[in-house]
Amino acid sequence: MGGKGHQFYQQNPRCLRAAFRALRLPRAVPRGGNATATAPAQTKGAEAAPLAGGCGQGKFTLLRDTRTDGSFLVHHFLSFYLRAGCKVCFVALLQSFSHYSIVAQKLGVNLAAAKEQGQLVFLEGLKSCLDLLFGEEEQPGQPSPLQFLSGSSGELRALFDFVRVSLTPCAQASWKGPVLLVDDLSVLLSLGAAPVAVLDFIHYCRVSVCCQLQGNIVVLVHSSEDSEDEENELVVNSLCHHSDLILWAEGLATGFCKDVHGQIKIIKRLSLRQAAEQDQVQIYQYKIQDRNVTFFARGLSAAVL
Amino acid sequence: MLNQGRCTYVPALPRRSSTIDDLKIQLETILAALFDKQIHCKSRRDTASVMAAGGGVAVGTLLLIEEDKYGLYSNLLFKYFLAEGIVCGHDLFVASAKEHPDNILKELPAPLLDDTYRKELGDEAEVVNSEDFQDSMKIAWRYQNLPKIEASPTTYTKFGHYYDLSKKMPPELCQSVKWHSFYLHEESSFEPKMKAWNMNSGYARLLQSLQRIISQEGFDGSDPQKKQRNVLRIGIQSLGSVLWGDDVCCSDPPEDPHSLTKFLYVLRGLLRKSLSACIITVPSHLIQNKAIMERVTNLSDMVVGLESFIGSERETNPLYKDYHGLVHVHQIPRLNSLICDVSDTKDLAFRLKRKLFTIETSLFADAWLLLSPNQRILGL
Numbered sequence: 001m002g003g004k005g006h007q008f009y010q011q012n013p014r015c016l017r018a019a020f021r022a023l024r025l026p027r028a029v030p031r032g033g034n035a036t037a038t039a040p041a042q043t044k045g046a047e048a049a050p051l052a053g054g055c056g057q058g059k060f061t062l063l064r065d066t067r068t069d070g071s072f073l074v075h076h077f078l079s080f081y082l083r084a085g086c087k088v089c090f091v092a093l094l095q096s097f098s099h100y101s102i103v104a105q106k107l108g109v110n111l112a113a114a115k116e117q118g119q120l121v122f123l124e125g126l127k128s129c130l131d132l133l134f135g136e137e138e139q140p141g142q143p144s145p146l147q148f149l150s151g152s153s154g155e156l157r158a159l160f161d162f163v164r165v166s167l168t169p170c171a172q173a174s175w176k177g178p179v180l181l182v183d184d185l186s187v188l189l190s191l192g193a194a195p196v197a198v199l200d201f202i203h204y205c206r207v208s209v210c211c212q213l214q215g216n217i218v219v220l221v222h223s224s225e226d227s228e229d230e231e232n233e234l235v236v237n238s239l240c241h242h243s244d245l246i247l248w249a250e251g252l253a254t255g256f257c258k259d260v261h262g263q264i265k266i267i268k269r270l271s272l273r274q275a276a277e278q279d280q281v282q283i284y285q286y287k288i289q290d291r292n293v294t295f296f297a298r299g300l301s302a303a304v305l
Numbered sequence: 306m307l308n309q310g311r312c313t314y315v316p317a318l319p320r321r322s323s324t325i326d327d328l329k330i331q332l333e334t335i336l337a338a339l340f341d342k343q344i345h346c347k348s349r350r351d352t353a354s355v356m357a358a359g360g361g362v363a364v365g366t367l368l369l370i371e372e373d374k375y376g377l378y379s380n381l382l383f384k385y386f387l388a389e390g391i392v393c394g395h396d397l398f399v400a401s402a403k404e405h406p407d408n409i410l411k412e413l414p415a416p417l418l419d420d421t422y423r424k425e426l427g428d429e430a431e432v433v434n435s436e437d438f439q440d441s442m443k444i445a446w447r448y449q450n451l452p453k454i455e456a457s458p459t460t461y462t463k464f465g466h467y468y469d470l471s472k473k474m475p476p477e478l479c480q481s482v483k484w485h486s487f488y489l490h491e492e493s494s495f496e497p498k499m500k501a502w503n504m505n506s507g508y509a510r511l512l513q514s515l516q517r518i519i520s521q522e523g524f525d526g527s528d529p530q531k532k533q534r535n536v537l538r539i540g541i542q543s544l545g546s547v548l549w550g551d552d553v554c555c556s557d558p559p560e561d562p563h564s565l566t567k568f569l570y571v572l573r574g575l576l577r578k579s580l581s582a583c584i585i586t587v588p589s590h591l592i593q594n595k596a597i598m599e600r601v602t603n604l605s606d607m608v609v610g611l612e613s614f615i616g617s618e619r620e621t622n623p624l625y626k627d628y629h630g631l632v633h634v635h636q637i638p639r640l641n642s643l644i645c646d647v648s649d650t651k652d653l654a655f656r657l658k659r660k661l662f663t664i665e666t667s668l669f670a671d672a673w674l675l676l677s678p679n680q681r682i683l684g685l
Contacts (some may be wrong), residue, residue, distance in 0.1 A: 069639060072643050083511065094603075096578075103641065103642060103643055106643070126570070126573060126577055127574065129570065129574050130516075130571065130578070133512075134501060149502070149567070150501040150502055187570070189600070190563065190567075190600040190603070191563065191570060192503065192563040192567060192602060216386035222603060228599065229595075229599050231596070232599075234597070247454065288644050290642065291641065292643075293643065
């Protein structure tokens with residue numbers, strides 16, 4: 001701002017503060033363009049600078065994607081928590097086990113070994129659905145987690161019971177905090193669950209995993225501004241209000257670029273815990289490679305520098 | 306016009322296969338041209354890096370085609386998929402509520418198995434090259450020195466088959482493979498177990514039939530005796546149309562908005578656990594509830610929409626005078642890797658010339674030229 005605008009703000013500092021508050025950006029956050037402060041960050045290891053914020057206990061992280069695929073974030077969190085020694089319950093609704101296993105191997109984690117040791121409890125939604133619909137009569141003591149598919153009620157109680165049982169700490173092994181990972185929640189709506197049932201499921205999981213067991217939850221959803229799927233937007237908006245951290249991966253507004261695959265907005269919802277705090281928003285651009293994702297400030301991709 | 310079309314060369318499937326993830330079926334026409342950098346992609350930019358995926362419909366995945374308004378070109382792709390299956394020796398499963406599968410199989414295009422097409426293709430390609438690349442570029446002068454994608458057949462490895470749409474596939478070739486059909490109006494009524502599925506009965510019956518074939522014929526690896534494992538090509542025509550008993554195409558909101566998406570989810574499960582690849586055509590221009598199309602897109606691996614110019618004002622638009630329609634790529638599969646979307650352009654157009662069915666990116670190239678060089682690099 002220059003000229004008249006600058007003078008106006010000099011004389012009216014209250015307006016300047018109000019403007020910043022409206023933008024919801026703390027003044028200390030660099031707006032990009034400062035080359036020394038923005039070395040590209042990596043996702044491998046716990047030093048993944050932009051993504052390392054969610055290490056606290058009892059946190060609910062929402063992964064959101066618009067016009068692009070945010071599943072690279074799911075792969076990152078899966079390998080991150082397994083390497084950290086946490087017990088992970090992974091509800092994988094859209095892809096097969098081998099898909100995650102192959103990607104995790106590139107990121108340095110062996111899913112099959114983790115499953116065998118009991119560190120990873122993997123619910124393969126596709127396989128579970130086939131067992132339910134084509135399998136023989138189920139035993140009364142072990143209802144299928146995807147019970148809601150065949151039945152009149154659209155409740156996700158069986159799925160919640162599965163999550164609760166798998167994350168209950170057992171006496172033998174001592175893993176660090178439990179983690180629930182869901183990929184992705186929008187599929188439940190496609191399968192006939194009502195939006196309220198999905199929100200109830202998440203609420204029960206939060207009480208059980210975040211509050212009682214002091215664990216973390218990471219959930220992936222799809223969304224879009226011009227989406228006509230109102231049920232999905234309802235679920236996504238509601239989850240946004242209750243999340244501690246939102247990682248929002250968006251495709252570039254100008255279309256596809258080879259060197260910059262998209263932009264990620266990291267929103268730390270400090271206002272959730274303390275009334276007077278503002279949410280902290282950071283924006284980076286990223287490029288996905290075969291075994292890694294690199295982050296950099298906007299406009300500073302390697303192709304430009 | 307349609308009778309003279311031929312499709313491009315594609316690799317055949319190797320008979321011996323390893324794991325589900327290693328197998329790939331090379332799909333002709335649009336998909337080969339989309340993803341295989343060697344085949345008929347004419348562009349003023351260097352597209353070698355564009356086509357990273359390397360070909361076709363991977364086994365275990367689903368290709369969804371959004372039909373064009375009159376279903377002409379989507380039907381063409383459907384037939385090519387099945388014809389390539391016959392020539393490669395795969396088993397077929399054809400499901401339809403519109404045409405009887407026997408009639409569909411009688412209408413498949415005949416493959417050209419001799420070398421006469423090579424000379425014809427060479428002549429055609431030379432004509433194409435000399436017309437467009439002789440003039441020096443006035444606006445796109447930066448790209449003058451970039452390597453061009455050659456359309457000559459000598460650069461190809463020897464794979465795949467040409468098809469001649471004016472001739473039908475000989476019946477003895479059709480009989481050489483095992484094929485299964487599902488014609489909705491001839492199927493018996495559904496079993497009581499399916500009542501609990503909460504799904505449209507037509508879809509439920511189709512899933513039952515498919516699951517039965519997959520397990521009986523051993524496509525899911527359940528029969529350890531079978532050493533020679535083959536691939537099952539599944540083709541489902543006009544899914545979601547009224548003929549399947551689903552009103553998603555004629556009313557908004559539909560009576561059961563979840564049947565179609567549930568069907569796709571169960572189908573995805575069946576595909577992932579078996580050696581099969583599936584093509585589905587959906588009359589998406591009739592589906593009024595756009596939320597359902599968004600969900601359908603999320604549940605499919607690859608989604609391609611066809612828009613033909615027949616009957617629209619684009620037919621007479623000079624910009625589109627060389628083309629018959631547009632190809633919109635809505636989704637590309639993410640299989641076993643972190644990288645999601647690497648195609649450089651999604652604005653493609655197709656045309657059926659005398660002997661070539663090509664996909665071109667020149668529409669996008671025109672728009673690209675409007676951006677300044679900095680904008681192109683920064684992606685901002």
